Amino acid sequence: MNSPIWNWEIAVYLFLGGMSAGLMILSCIRSGHSSPERLLPFLSVLILSVGMAALFMDLAFKTHVYRFYLAFQWKSPMSWGSWILLGIYPAALLFGLTRVEEAEIARLTPAPLLGTIHSARRWAISQERVLKQTNLFLGIALGVYTGILLSSLGRPAWNSAVLGPLFLVSGFSAGAAILTLFTEENNLHRWEMHAISAEFALILLYIFGLTRIGNPDGSTPADLFLGGRFTAIFWVFTVMIGLCLPFVLGRILRPPVGNYRFLGASFVLIGSFSLRWIIVTAGQS
Amino acid sequence: MTMDTRRCVGCNACVIACKTENALAEGTSRDWVITETAGTFPSLSQEIRSERCNQCSRPPCVDSCPTRASHIGEAGVVLVSRNKCTGCKACIGACPYNARYVHPDGFVDKCTFCFHRTKTGALPACVEVCPTQALKFGDLEDATSEVSRLLRARRHKVNRPDSGAKPNVYFLI
DSSP: OOSOSOOHHHHHHHHHHHHHHHHHHHHHHSOOOSHHHHTHHHHHHHHHHHHHHHHHHHOSSGGGGGGGGGOOOTTOHHHHHHHHHHHHHHHHHHHHHTTSOHHHHHHHSOHHHHHHHHHHHHHHHHTHHHHHHHHHHHHHHHHHHHHHHHHTTOOGGGOOTTHHHHHHHHHHHHHHHHHHTTOOOHHHHHHHHHHHHHHHHHHHHHHHHHHTOOOTTSOOGGGGTTTSTTHHHIIIIIIIIIIIHHHHHHHHHSSOOTHHHHHHHHHHHHHHHHHHHHHHHHTTO | OEEETTTOOOOOHHHHHHHHHTTOOTTOOSEEEEEEEEEETTEEEEEEEEEEOOOOSSOHHHHHOSSSOEEEOGGGOEEEOTTTOOOOOHHHHHOTTOOOEEOTTSSEEOOOSSHHHHTTTOOOHHHHHOTTOOEEOOOTTOTTSHHHHHHHHSOEEOSOGGGOSOOOOEEEO
8 A cells, every 4th residue: 555656757747847847937037039048938848748748657547637627626736737737838839939030930830830820929929028927927837836746745755835946946947957058158057056056945944844744653754865765865966966066066167168068957957857756756755 | 434443353354345345456455454563572562453544524635636536425435436537646645544546447446435335224345244343334423323422432543633634434442
């Protein structure tokens, strides 16, 4: 009766969902004029789709997946998440259309769809401000939801409201790391440094919060990370590799360039994935 | 439901009866027996409990279900509509008692207090088969029922009272 409920599929889904949320937020708070940044809304949808494929793989009754959209349960974070995911597709794709040229659309779109896409683009451009605000809201909602999904289930190591903001910041950091691979703007580096600092503070708050929860045997869920089963993997992969190394690289090189830029981004991505993987697993131990 | 920890001998008849009555798939069970030993030798005490879904009055599994597959049915029994279940397992994560599992066919399954029997006036299979009569089933809101009388007469506890789920399986101690 104690076999794991959720395995790698959910860790991958939460990681890619968070990354997609980060890219959506970045697409709203940055100008989007440079070549890679123009495509952020489309990239966020692509990454989210891969994450949703992992989520689909985890469903035990796959042919009932449509049931998510025949009900809304306000007390169920998974229900909120399902509807948020559904809202992201039109919002992000329409927002993306505001940043591509008509000629680009003509080159990439099959002829029968061309008229519809052009009309959608014209409408999206007229509603650009609303779309930007909607994308920002949905991006934040998605990032927070990936953490609340776990924290709402009441298991000791998940029993923390900090998980929502922690996964949001970590997702933002992962999104910035992906963007770092394609652009060298100093401005982006500043956002990354802030995100890493905030994530570190939230991790400390999360663990501190867990020390205040008592298990029946006198232990606390914080013991999992402070001497218990997940101590080494958490502090090495999530904290040292995922936060400390990219932060130190960023402070020394201001910002890292060339191979160091790729190295720093890779460290952030490793840390961001390990955070989900470890917390998903720790909550079920 | 009440479960008398002083009568239970841990024979597992309740587990077998449930498996047979509900034709459970291999490797799955809706109830189980726990043996808990406390103290330091030679001052030891042992408690044996037959456990199952607590049919909570405030069930977190129902709150967490995104499709309303998990719901409170007639007589307060928590049920799963198989045709609505996606197998997302949120309810399994939310259950404080680990009382749910994924059926090999994909839906989430759990104890129903043998709803198909109790609605006709029969007892759940586990209660009927218990050789020491440790398990009793009845209406907790009826002051004259045997379970209400036992709860008035005996000291009792519930599992995980901290969960806030208001469980309805009482352990007589």
